[in-house]
Amino acid sequence: MTLADLKPGQKGKIRKIGALGPMRRRLMDMGVIVGETLEVDKIAPLGDPIELRIKGYNLSLRRKEALEIQVEGV
Amino acid sequence: MKTASVKRQSSAVNDRIFKKDITIAVAGNPNSGKSTLINSIAGTRLQVGNWPGVTVEKRAAVIELEGRNIHLVDLPGVYSLSPYSQEEVISRDYLVNEKPDVIINVVDSTNLERNLYLTLQLIELEIPVVMALNIYDEAESKGYRFDLERLSSMLGVTVIPTTATKGTGIKALLTAAISAAENQHEYTPRPIAYGDDIERAVDVIVKKLNAEYPALMKIYPPRWLAMKLMEQDQSAIEQTGDDDSNRLIAEAVEHLRKAHGDDLEALLADARYAVAAGLTRETLTKPDIMKRELTEKIDSVVLNRFFGIPVFLAAMWIMFKLTFDVSQPFADWLESIFSGPLKRLTADAIAATGAPAWISSLATEGIIAGVGSVLVFVPVIFAMMFFITFLEGSGYMARAAFLMDRTMHSVGLHGKSFIPLLLGFGCNVPAIYATRTLENEKDKILTALLIPLTSCGARLPVYVVFVGAFFAEYAGIVLWSLYVMGIVLAILVGMIFKRTLFRREAPMFIMELPPYRMPSLKSLMIHTWEKGKHFLIKAGTYILAVSIIVWFLLNLPWGVENKKDSYMGQVGQVVAPVLEPLGFGSWEAGSSLIAGLVAKEIVVGTMGEIYVQKEEEEKKENPSLGEALTGIATSFGAAAVSASDNVFSTFGIASISAEESDEQVAEKTPLREELRRQFTPLSAYAFIAFVLLYMPCVVVGAAMRQEFGTWKWYGIAFAYQMALAWSVAFIIYQGGSLLGIGG
Numbered sequence: 001m002t003l004a005d006l007k008p009g010q011k012g013k014i015r016k017i018g019a020l021g022p023m024r025r026r027l028m029d030m031g032v033i034v035g036e037t038l039e040v041d042k043i044a045p046l047g048d049p050i051e052l053r054i055k056g057y058n059l060s061l062r063r064k065e066a067l068e069i070q071v072e073g074v
Numbered sequence: 075m076k077t078a079s080v081k082r083q084s085s086a087v088n089d090r091i092f093k094k095d096i097t098i099a100v101a102g103n104p105n106s107g108k109s110t111l112i113n114s115i116a117g118t119r120l121q122v123g124n125w126p127g128v129t130v131e132k133r134a135a136v137i138e139l140e141g142r143n144i145h146l147v148d149l150p151g152v153y154s155l156s157p158y159s160q161e162e163v164i165s166r167d168y169l170v171n172e173k174p175d176v177i178i179n180v181v182d183s184t185n186l187e188r189n190l191y192l193t194l195q196l197i198e199l200e201i202p203v204v205m206a207l208n209i210y211d212e213a214e215s216k217g218y219r220f221d222l223e224r225l226s227s228m229l230g231v232t233v234i235p236t237t238a239t240k241g242t243g244i245k246a247l248l249t250a251a252i253s254a255a256e257n258q259h260e261y262t263p264r265p266i267a268y269g270d271d272i273e274r275a276v277d278v279i280v281k282k283l284n285a286e287y288p289a290l291m292k293i294y295p296p297r298w299l300a301m302k303l304m305e306q307d308q309s310a311i312e313q314t315g316d317d318d319s320n321r322l323i324a325e326a327v328e329h330l331r332k333a334h335g336d337d338l339e340a341l342l343a344d345a346r347y348a349v350a351a352g353l354t355r356e357t358l359t360k361p362d363i364m365k366r367e368l369t370e371k372i373d374s375v376v377l378n379r380f381f382g383i384p385v386f387l388a389a390m391w392i393m394f395k396l397t398f399d400v401s402q403p404f405a406d407w408l409e410s411i412f413s414g415p416l417k418r419l420t421a422d423a424i425a426a427t428g429a430p431a432w433i434s435s436l437a438t439e440g441i442i443a444g445v446g447s448v449l450v451f452v453p454v455i456f457a458m459m460f461f462i463t464f465l466e467g468s469g470y471m472a473r474a475a476f477l478m479d480r481t482m483h484s485v486g487l488h489g490k491s492f493i494p495l496l497l498g499f500g501c502n503v504p505a506i507y508a509t510r511t512l513e514n515e516k517d518k519i520l521t522a523l524l525i526p527l528t529s530c531g532a533r534l535p536v537y538v539v540f541v542g543a544f545f546a547e548y549a550g551i552v553l554w555s556l557y558v559m560g561i562v563l564a565i566l567v568g569m570i571f572k573r574t575l576f577r578r579e580a581p582m583f584i585m586e587l588p589p590y591r592m593p594s595l596k597s598l599m600i601h602t603w604e605k606g607k608h609f610l611i612k613a614g615t616y617i618l619a620v621s622i623i624v625w626f627l628l629n630l631p632w633g634v635e636n637k638k639d640s641y642m643g644q645v646g647q648v649v650a651p652v653l654e655p656l657g658f659g660s661w662e663a664g665s666s667l668i669a670g671l672v673a674k675e676i677v678v679g680t681m682g683e684i685y686v687q688k689e690e691e692e693k694k695e696n697p698s699l700g701e702a703l704t705g706i707a708t709s710f711g712a713a714a715v716s717a718s719d720n721v722f723s724t725f726g727i728a729s730i731s732a733e734e735s736d737e738q739v740a741e742k743t744p745l746r747e748e749l750r751r752q753f754t755p756l757s758a759y760a761f762i763a764f765v766l767l768y769m770p771c772v773v774v775g776a777a778m779r780q781e782f783g784t785w786k787w788y789g790i791a792f793a794y795q796m797a798l799a800w801s802v803a804f805i806i807y808q809g810g811s812l813l814g815i816g817g
Contacts, residue, residue: 017340021158022158022159022582023582023584024339024340025154025156025158025339025343026156026158026159026582026584027584028339028340028343029153029154029156029191029343030153030188030584030586031187031188031191031347033340033343033344033347034340034344035344042373042377043379044377044382044476044477044479044480045377045378045379045380045382045383045477046383046477046480046481047480048479048480048483049476049479049480049489049583051377051476051587055187055188056185056187056188057185057188057586057588058586058587058588059584059585059586059587060472060476060583060584060585060586060587061583061584062479062483062583065582065583065584
């Protein structure tokens, strides 16, 4: 399951980050690291991007980026 | 006595020695209140420019404190010091190469853990760090309790709670920073322990670096470089060379690779976050029950599935109206001074000295008109900067990007591109400045290249004259078609540029949605003032120069009677054949279009001058200087009243302006009569399409030069728009002729 499969209100624990290079590093720098729990907060009115809560703050990602993040249900 | 005076002397010498200049770098996450903090320290002494070679803004100031000079350098807001984003590279290059005396690390105390991630990396640079635990009032009101001493001793840095919006803690912060800078030798960096595994590897690499690269070790903090090599940081690897870096670390990290796999970059990020989480746990107590925050409440409306976009569009409409309606009366007022009293008084003064008429003309038509055309932009730039800074400081800009990203991304742009493009419909110049809200250089430039395709207010007078002369019955549809043409072409051009000029860039949308906060009035004022001032000084020079050149073109050679024989007319004759296939191959059209370089509405004025014999200027009795000044003051009052009227009418139903422009469209003027003789409806439409699309005015060029530090992008915009305008007008005229329309 990837982050893009979660619906608003659902939580997930990060298992693997598939992205490479700058995107991967940027995600990690923003606290998106393996083992971290996140919660999907909202989906933008037009369906993309999504907003999630992680490490006590709100982060938004495009669906394409969310597809790279594998999560397991919590 | 003697010894005492010697002592005094030597202590005075010592004072001078110790009171040397201090350089303070200010670093922190975006949204940590860093820029407000700098504003409250340096105020209007801030100098704004760009970091060399990039579009990232550099703010710096020199302040005097206790008889010494303190150089403040504001580093770009960053989350980390990785080598991928421009901001991060600038920050770390500055810190490593310039070695400031002390770093003030601005930390958002409501978001401690993620902010500490950067703090840990700053500490590794072995420059004394002083932490400003900012937005402290908000953290306190949320019930957060910090163990400041513990945080300070665990990190080995001084921690000062601050609330930059209120100026609280700023003095203590500066004192702490100066003392840290003075007592460099006492600063004992307390390396954060990342666990035995990692530490063992770091030790081995540091030893090797010390033995093999003594020169490099003078520049880089050994521990930092060792960790960067482990992270496979490209710019660190460049220092040692590919093979060497592999050899250096291979042995040291073998045990790590065995235990954790090959991804050492992730391993270190994990380790840093583990330390940050540990520090947060040990030093911050949050209340058990968190109340639903204001930000969540606001977001449940403004990001709502159904209301989000309507609310956004309404907010944008209000902002657009306020920006242009509030500034317009002041622009008109400035314009009236320059074209009225100032021109008259100057002309009188010059005539009194007995100088030839051409000097008077150069002074009034060239210089004063040129200065005037710079100044009329100032109100709109002030107004736009005010709103943009407010949107950004309040946190709504990130929401706007969140709402619009889907739409903008489909054209290869970022969600944040929407607002600059929208502003373009008012005036392209503030729109170019508004691209600074985009973080990525590629997004910034691509947006700026598309802005000139949004039909600005200065093009409207040109449309109105032609529509009035040829399409009075279908005025609405024709005007609408031009705006739509601009938007459609912007989409197409955007897609082409994305696949050509910016092909290699990897697009990302990993963006924080910060909590809503009320920006401080001081910060709003400072940002607004900075931009207005910069525009006047930097952009003003170029615009004035072009205005004067255009004047000379129109008035040389000496004593030219007929405009056709002026240099401008001659250039018009040269370009006429190029415009021939577009249906308007006359020197008059060519000259008017060239004059439009100054500003597109000038096209109409120039046509008026060329096509229609100049009507006798009304001879009024010249008012005295005193009367003129009173007139200026009264009209300023009227402008202020009119601006505030516009604020209110924004929220009401104001259709007066629409009625007015209908009247304008229907008006019959000598120019329109003449145009009907010179153009066919088809060539008229080709002409206004050409005006919509051709080269952006020089003011836009000056803005691009200022934002991007080079004329290159204006050159590209100039070239592609000329080609685009020519092709579109060609298709309209030739296609229309083939179909037998309006021939």
